[in-house]
Amino acid sequence: MGSPIPPGVPSRRLSPAPENVAVARRFVRSVLDGVAPDLVDTAELLTGELMTNVVIHARTEAEVRAWRADGRAHVRVTDQRPDRGLVPHERHPYAGSGRGLTLVEELATSHGVHSGEDRKTVWFELWPEAPAPPPSAWETVAPPGRTVTVTLNDVPYALYWAAQQHWEGLLRELFLTASCAGGTVVRPEQLAVAQDMSNVICACMTVAVEQETPDSSTLSLLVGFPADAAADVVTLGGVLDEADAAAQRESLLVLPALPQLRAFRHWLFDQIASQLSGGHPTAWTLAPGAPSTTPTELAPWDASEVEAANVPTVAADGRNRIIAVNNAAASLLGWQAHDLLGQRLTVLMPEHLRKRHVAAFTSLLLTGEPRILGRSIPVPALHRDGRLIPIRLDVQTQEAVDGRTVFVAQLIATALPAPPRAEQDGGYATRPSPGPVRLPTTTKKVTRARFDRAAPELTLFADTGRALASTLDPDEGLRRVCHVLTRQLADWCAVDLVGERGRVERVCIVHRDPRVRIPEEHFGSLPPLSGTHGVSLPRVLRGAGPLLVTDIPPRSRARSALDARQLGLVEQLGGNSAVIAPLRAQREVIGALTMVRVRDGRPFTKDDIPLIAELVRAIALGVDNARLHQYTNSNAEQLQRALLPQLPQVDHLELAARYLPSSTTAEVGGDWYDAFLLPSGDIALVIGDVSGHDLQAAVSMSTLRNMLRGIAVDRQEPPGDVLRRLDLASQTLDPQSTATCVYAVIKGDEDRGSSLHHSSAGHLPPLLTTREGDTHYLEAGSGPLIGLDAGLPCTSARDRLPPHSTLLLFTDGLIERRGESLDDAMVRLRLHTAEQAQDPLDVFCDELIIEFGADSTDDIALLALRPTP
Numbered sequence: 080m081g082s083p084i085p086p087g088v089p090s091r092r093l094s095p096a097p098e099n100v101a102v103a104r105r106f107v108r109s110v111l112d113g114v115a116p117d118l119v120d121t122a123e124l125l126t127g128e129l130m131t132n133v134v135i136h137a138r139t140e141a142e143v144r145a146w147r148a149d150g151r152a153h154v155r156v157t158d159q160r161p162d163r164g165l166v167p168h169e170r171h172p173y174a175g176s177g178r179g180l181t182l183v184e185e186l187a188t189s190h191g192v193h194s195g196e197d198r199k200t201v202w203f204e205l206w207p208e209a210p211a212p213p214p215s216a217w218e219t220v221a222p223p224g225r226t227v228t229v230t231l232n233d234v235p236y237a238l239y240w241a242a243q244q245h246w247e248g249l250l251r252e253l254f255l256t257a258s259c260a261g262g263t264v265v266r267p268e269q270l271a272v273a274q275d276m277s278n279v280i281c282a283c284m285t286v287a288v289e290q291e292t293p294d295s296s297t298l299s300l301l302v303g304f305p306a307d308a309a310a311d312v313v314t315l316g317g318v319l320d321e322a323d324a325a326a327q328r329e330s331l332l333v334l335p336a337l338p339q340l341r342a343f344r345h346w347l348f349d350q351i352a353s354q355l356s357g358g359h360p361t362a363w364t365l366a367p368g369a370p371s372t373t374p375t376e377l378a379p380w381d382a383s384e385v386e387a388a389n390v391p392t393v394a395a396d397g398r399n400r401i402i403a404v405n406n407a408a409a410s411l412l413g414w415q416a417h418d419l420l421g422q423r424l425t426v427l428m429p430e431h432l433r434k435r436h437v438a439a440f441t442s443l444l445l446t447g448e449p450r451i452l453g454r455s456i457p458v459p460a461l462h463r464d465g466r467l468i469p470i471r472l473d474v475q476t477q478e479a480v481d482g483r484t485v486f487v488a489q490l491i492a493t494a495l496p497a498p499p500r501a502e503q504d505g506g507y508a509t510r511p512s513p514g515p516v517r518l519p520t521t522t523k524k525v526t527r528a529r530f531d532r533a534a535p536e537l538t539l540f541a542d543t544g545r546a547l548a549s550t551l552d553p554d555e556g557l558r559r560v561c562h563v564l565t566r567q568l569a570d571w572c573a574v575d576l577v578g579e580r581g582r583v584e585r586v587c588i589v590h591r592d593p594r595v596r597i598p599e600e601h602f603g604s605l606p607p608l609s610g611t612h613g614v615s616l617p618r619v620l621r622g623a624g625p626l627l628v629t630d631i632p633p634r635s636r637a638r639s640a641l642d643a644r645q646l647g648l649v650e651q652l653g654g655n656s657a658v659i660a661p662l663r664a665q666r667e668v669i670g671a672l673t674m675v676r677v678r679d680g681r682p683f684t685k686d687d688i689p690l691i692a693e694l695v696r697a698i699a700l701g702v703d704n705a706r707l708h709q710y711t712n713s714n715a716e717q718l719q720r721a722l723l724p725q726l727p728q729v730d731h732l733e734l735a736a737r738y739l740p741s742s743t744t745a746e747v748g749g750d751w752y753d754a755f756l757l758p759s760g761d762i763a764l765v766i767g768d769v770s771g772h773d774l775q776a777a778v779s780m781s782t783l784r785n786m787l788r789g790i791a792v793d794r795q796e797p798p799g800d801v802l803r804r805l806d807l808a809s810q811t812l813d814p815q816s817t818a819t820c821v822y823a824v825i826k827g828d829e830d831r832g833s834s835l836h837h838s839s840a841g842h843l844p845p846l847l848t849t850r851e852g853d854t855h856y857l858e859a860g861s862g863p864l865i866g867l868d869a870g871l872p873c874t875s876a877r878d879r880l881p882p883h884s885t886l887l888l889f890t891d892g893l894i895e896r897r898g899e900s901l902d903d904a905m906v907r908l909r910l911h912t913a914e915q916a917q918d919p920l921d922v923f924c925d926e927l928i929i930e931f932g933a934d935s936t937d938d939i940a941l942l943a944l945r946p947t948p
Contacts, residue, residue, distance in 0.1 A: 081191040082148070082153055082204060083106065083146070084146075084155070084305040086148060086587050088144050088145075088146045089110050089145065089146070090142055090143060090144040091103065091106045091142070091143045091611060092140060092141070092340060092446060093130070093139045093140065093141050093142075093143065094140055094141075095133055095134045095137065095139060095140065095141065096134065097134055097411070097904075098853070099130065099134070099141075100127050100130045100131050100134060100765050101127075103126050103127065103130040103141070103156075104123045104124075104126050104127045104130070104144045106143055107122055107123055107126045107143065107145045107940045108122075108123050108425060108474055109143040109154050110146065111145060112145070112148060113147060113565065114147045114151075114152050115150065115207050118150075118151075118152050118205045118207060119152070121152075121186050121205055122145070122152045122154055122189075122203075122205055124182065124186070125154065125182060125183050125187060125203055125427065126143065126145075126154055126156065126449055127350060127398075128178075128179035128180075128182055128183065129142065129154075129179065129183070129201050129203075129574055130156060131154040131179060132165075132179055132180075132201075133156065133158045134280060135251070135254055135274065136160075136163060136192070136274060136275075137158035137159070137160040137163065137199075138160075138271060138390075139159035139160055140158075140159060141156060141158050142155075142157040142158065142525055143155070143156050143157075144156075144157075145188075146824040150207050150208075150329070151188075151204060151206050151207070151612075151780075152204065152205040152207060152700060153202075153204050154202065154203055155201075155202045155885075156200070156201050156202070156203075157198050157199065157200040157201075157388060158198065158199055158705075158817070159197060159198050159199075159809075160199060161194040161195060161196065161197065161198055161199040162359060163199075163202065163275060163278055163279075164192070164199070164282060164485075165192050165217050166180075166215050166278050166282045166285065167180050167181075167184075167285065168180065168181060168281075169434075169708070170325070170545070172487070175242070176247040176248050176251050176890075177247060180217065181556075183203050186205075187203035187204065187205060188204050188205055188206040189203065189204045189206075189216065190202065190203040190217075191203075192206070193868045194215050200360075207310050213254055213835075215513075219705060220780055223307040224305055224306065224307065225305070225307075226303035226304060226305055226306060227301055227303070227304060227306045227354070227355055228302065228362040228494045229301075229302050229303075229304050229350065229351055229354045229355065229360075229550060230299070230300075230301060230354065230427035231287075231299070231300040231301075231302060231347070231350055231360070231363075232281055232299045232361075232363065232364075232618065232623070233297040233298075233299060233362040233365075233377070233618050233621075233623035233624075234299070234347075234364035234406070234620070235296060235297050235343075235377045235378070235379075235478070235622075236288065236297070236364060236379070236480075237379035237380070237396045237477075237478035237479060237480050238296050238339060238340070238377075238478045238714075239284070239343065239347070240478070240480075240482060240567050241482060241483075241484060242336075242340045242343045242347070242422075243281060243284075244482055245336050245340050245344075246277065246336075246344060247277060247281075247292040248333045249319055249321070249322040249323065249326065249331070249333055250270070250273060250274055250277055250318075250319075251333075252322065252326075252331040252332055252333045253265065253318070253322050253331070253355065254270065255275070255332075256330075256331065256424055263692045263846075264321045264322060264324075264325045264330070264447075264861075265318050265322070266790065267320050269314055269317075269318055270318060272311050272314045272318075273311075273315040273316070273318035273319070274315055275311070276312055276314065276315040277315055279304070279305065279308065279311075279601065280312075280315075280347075283302050283303060284300070284302060284305055284891055286302075286865050287300040287301065287302040288300065289304075291685075293810070296377050296378035296379065296622060296623075296663075297363070297364070297377055297622065297623045297624065299626065300463070300537070304351055304893075305526070306355065308351070308355060309351075309352045309355040309356050311352050312346075312348050312352040312355070312853065313347065313352050313398045316344075316349075319344065319909050323336055323341065325333050325883065326447075327447060327448075329445065329880065332333070332589075333483060334444050334445065334447070335445070335446060335447035336447050336455070337447055337449075337476060338442070338447065338448075338449055338452070338475055338662070339478075339486055340474075340484075340861060341447065342366075342368060343363070346363055346366050346847060347348045349615035350840065351602045355459075362618045362623065363623075364377070364617070364618045364621035364622055364623045365586075365617060365618060367437065367619070371651045374667070376623035377479060377621075377623070378395070378477070378622065378663070379477070379479060379480045380393070380477035380478065380479040380483075380485040380487065380676065381479075381815070382402070382403040383460065385403040385404065385405050385487070386403070386405050386406075387405075387931045388405050388407070388489070389492070390406070390407060390489050390490075390491060391407040391408035391410075391411045391428070391489065391492070391917050392404070392405050392426070392486050392487065392488065392489050392490070392491040393405075393406065393408050393419075393488045393490065394486065394487045394488070394663065395424045395485070395486045395488070396483055396484075396486075397444065397483065397484060397486075398793075399423055399424050399437070399440055400421060400422065400424070400426070401420055401421065401422050401423075401424055402420065402428075402485070403419075404416050404419045404420065404459070408490055409616075411460075411468065411470075411492060412427055412460055412462050412463060412468065412490075413462045413463030413464055414533065421504060424436070424882065425437065426461075427460055427461055428460065428461055429459055429460075429461045429467055430457070430482045432458065435812055439451065439621075441489045442941045449472055451472070451911075452474055452475065452476060452490040453474075453475060454472050454473070454474075454475075455471045455472070456471065456472045456473075457469065457471050457472075457657065457674070458470060458471075458472050459786050460472075460490060463910070468492060469492070470490045470491055470492050471490075471491040472488055472489075473488065473489045473491070474486055474488045475487050475488075477892055480873075485585075486626065486866055489815070493578060499927050506689065508790065535567070536690055538567075539563070539567050539694065539942050540693075541946075542563045542567070543560050543563050543564070543694065543697065543698060543701075544697065544701070546559035546560045546562070546563050547559070547560060547698065547701035547702070547705070548701070550705075551705055552704050552835060553576075553705040553706050554576075554587065555587045555704060556705055557574045557576075557586060557587050557588060557698075557700065558574075558586075558587040558700065560574075560698055561573075561574065561587055561588075562589055563591035564589075564674060565589055565591040566591070568691075569674035569675055569676055570590070570591050570652075570653070570673050570676050570677040570678070570728060571588065571589060571595075571652050571654075571675050571677070572587075572588070572589050572672065572673060572675070573585060573587070573588045573589075573648070573672075573673040573675075574586050574587050574588075574662075574670060574671070574672055574673070575605060575616070575670055575671045575673075576669060576670035577620060577664075577668065577669055577670055581608075582604060583605045583608065583620065583670075584603060584604055584605070585601065585602050585603060585604075585605055585910055586602075587602075588601055588602065588648070588652075589708040595652065597651075597652070598651075598717045601644075601648050601651075605641060605644060606619075606639065606641040606644060607640075607641070608620060608641065615628055615659050616641065616645060616671060616673075617641070619659045619660065619668075619671045620661065620668055620671055621668065621876050622663070622668055623661070624659060624660050624661050624671075625658050625659065625660035625661070625688055625691050625692055625695065626658065626659045626660075627656070627657075627658055627683055627684070627685060627688060628657040628658070629655075629658065629683070631646070631649055631654055631655065631656070631657065631761065632646065633646065633650070633811050634646040634647050634649075634650050637706045647920060649675065652675070652677070653675075653677040654674065654675040654676065654677055655676040655678070655679055655682055656675070656676050656682035656683040657673060657674060657676070657683065658673075658674050658683050658688070658691050659671055659672070659674075660672050660674075660691055660692070660694075660695040661695065661699075662698060662699035662702060663695075663696070663697045663699050663922050664696060664700055664702070664703035665717065667905035669702065669703060669706070671808040672695055672698065693717075695700050712933055722938075723736070723751065724752075724753050724755065726754050727754055727755060727756050727762065731760055731827070731833075731946060731947055731948055732762060732944060732945070732946060733920045733943055733945040733947055734754055734920075734942070734943070734946065735920045735921050735923070735924045735942075736752050736754070736924070736940075736941065736942045736943070737924045737925075737927070737928050737939070737940070737941050738750070738752070738938070738939070739782060739892075739932045739938065739939040739940075740938055748770050749768055749769025749770065749776035749777065749779060749780040749818065749938075750767075750769075750780075750890045750892065750939070750940040751765075751766075751767050751769075751780050751784055751937040751940060752765060752766050752767075752888065752940045752941070753765035753766075753784055753787070753788070754942065755788060755791075755796060757792060757824070758792060758795065759790065759795055760826060761824050761825060761826050761827075762822075762824070762825040762944075763791050763822070763823070763824050763825075764821075764822075764823040764825065764888060764942060764944060765787060765821065765823075765888075766783070766842065766888035766889065766890060766940060766941075766942050767780070767783065767784070767818055767819060767820035767821070767842065767890075767944075768818060768819050768820075768821070768842070768890045769783060769817070769818040769889065770816070770817045770818065778819070779785065779813055780818075781814070782812070782813060783805070783809060783813075783818055783820075785864070786808050786809065786812075787801070787822065787831055788806060789807050790804045790808070791822070796820045797838070797875040798823060798836055798837050798860070799838040799860065799872070799874045799875035799901045800873070800875070801838070802820065802822055802838050802840050802865070803842075803869070803872070803873040805820070805822075805864070805865060806865045806867075806869045806873070807838065809865050809866060809871040810866060810869045816865075816866055816934055817864055817865060817866035817867065818840070818864065818865045819840055819841040819842035819843075819864050819865070820838065820839070820840045820841075820842055820864075820865055821837060821840075821844075821845060821888055822838055822840075822843070823837035823838075823888070824837070825880070825944065832881070832882060832946060832948060833879075833880040833881050833946040834877055834878065835857070835877065835878045835879075835880050835882060835886065836862075836875060836876070836877050837857065837860050837876055837877075837878070838860045838862065838873055838874060838875045838876065839860055839861040839862065839864065840862055840864050840865045840873065841861075841862070841863055841864025841865070842864075842892075843889065843891055843894075843905075844856040844857050844858045844861065845857045845886055845887060845888050846886075846887040846908065846909065846912060847878065847880070847885070847886055847887075848885045848887070848912040848913060848916050849883075849915060849916065850881070850882075850884060850916055851881040851916070852913040852914070853913075854904065854909040854912055854913050854915045855909075856909075857876065859874075859876035859878070860874050860875050860876030864876055880944075880946050881946070882946050883945065883946065883947065884942065884945065884946065885912065885916060885920065885923060885943055885944070886944045886945070887912060887927075887941060887943050888941065888942040888943075889908075889939070889940070889941040889942075890937075890938065890939060890940045890941070891937065892936075892937030892938050892939040892940075893908070893927070893931050893932070893939045893941060894907070894931060895937065897936075909931055910940045911926075911931075912927075915927075920945050923943060924941065924943050927941060
């Protein structure tokens, strides 16, 4: 209670009228005359905050006492509502309400609250010198009467705090307009009920949150509310809807709720009122039609998520200023990332779109109605050099733990090469791991036992990391991870991954005991995700968790096909507790990890959740990298093969070609082959290699191939002249690109058979192998590579092709090996083709790939021709 009140302390009784806040401040200043001026100023400020709380929340007569003793200031503010305790707020820097008690906490030497039978007193003391009294704290007052426990599943805590701050701002504005003629949109008695119910909800939620483990993007809360509060909750919801509508009409000095805040507020109040009336809980992740059920909006915003994003990403705040940007976005638009921070978002927009953007952004804030949120919009972005970059813009909102709403935009280029790749590790793209987002306040304390467990935890992280890194197959990596987990953390594990069109596949189930047989029926596609409130897996796959399950029902109580599938597995393998954790990467959930313990003496508890939360973050990152490698590798090969032609069918000539991507990289390359008919009826053969191993190399290769086709068809000149024209065109249209190439034309002669007219631009020479096994390279007609100097001459050569001989055109990936000279490699190729000279042409090519392709670190393209008179 602080220092005892001395006899004869002056006091002032004041009605709960807004003008009495100033009266209370002047009263305290007059009583504290003679105290240090800075203490008097602080006491006046804090008195105004406490009296404001009485006017808004208690709405009863207040008694203000103040006195000075030994240079110290003492103030007591008493109201007649002991049943409504104080509601301390989180210290969000962007909060528009709840700052009064925060100021008392920060500025008072000592403070507290005491509730009696008929009154409540809030007090503070200001001391000019040390030592200060022991730390004091606010007294929490439980709601009066009988309470009912309400289950709130999958509450995104950042979204809850943002919604709470907003509705408190609406109530504050309603109160301020209550005394204005025609300014009130609700009746005073409704506003009073709404204000009281808001305080009850905030106080009960604060207590529940402090009891939870803050290592998940969502919290599942058991909250005690007054049993008779359902009607008041409905009233609160109605008052806030009216206030929101007034804010949209600009009748209040507060912005209306953004869509996600409004939807969450409706869900929260509906859950409280429904369950107080006997209804069943519905998780936020399973709420029908809620716009914020995506993992993007469930997880609190964190700048590290933007930096780790694999696609160009920019984040802006409510003032339209850039607060985070990754290197991919900056590079796409010609900036350094640090140069964009703090600038208006319009710096990335062409002039003709800036006013439209400002109008749309302002409209969103003033009306709460989105136009482009969640949609993919094709627009041009402004490069720093003035060019317009066609992109698709996808904007989502996220709440930050500091109380802000953040607008996160992904910029997907639609007409330019993709931005620079992420940092390479082990030959494939990797993504940095975003740091965990911590709950701002918790009552949990670090114990000695936590430190004692550090070594086993580090071992667990190291073992799972090695298991994932030991293979690039994500399914196999997860199976190895589960073997690690069953040795150290669980009795058995299962992993489900989200595939195309949202289908969920169970990719592995691993038991601690290798003798336990798991039937095939438990693997493969799972039934569609259920919307029933009793199912944990759908909630996790929509962003909730990690979820602790300590009451596993029998299969007979299954509420859906998915339930039956899950409980059937538990029934067969056993289980008394489980943790289901989301595998989240790059702003989406890619799967779920289920860990089950069977033994009754060792169930999972809340104390296990922090470790598991950190563990699944690392596992998800590894899985996402492996899937990225697999996906990119597949796409790269498909793209490369799509750029390769169908070989023409020609009498008296056999043609065969092979393309093999690198065994150590997932990137497209510049290797290509081509064969096509010329207007004269002759056959043109091409083999080439553009420098580089990225998408730009593939684009340059495609451009070069098409230019060569056009020149060869239009100007049926000697091959050297064709290559010279190609070099000139390439240096004019793509001056940064270099390439090697062989262009050859097969001409038939009834008397002398086929002949090869050819020219080489820095490429390895073709290899001719006769049916008898004689081999030699066709080295005549060689010249400089394309892109070096278009003025240098390109010569042509002519060689006869004996019947049944084999002409091989190939790229350097076929023979070049580290530690072996090029001459030795070319000799090795000659010896091999001599041995295969009489094999069918397809067999000849396949044997080449088998012999030379196994350990190649580069792409391989080869084209073989055999005259068959």
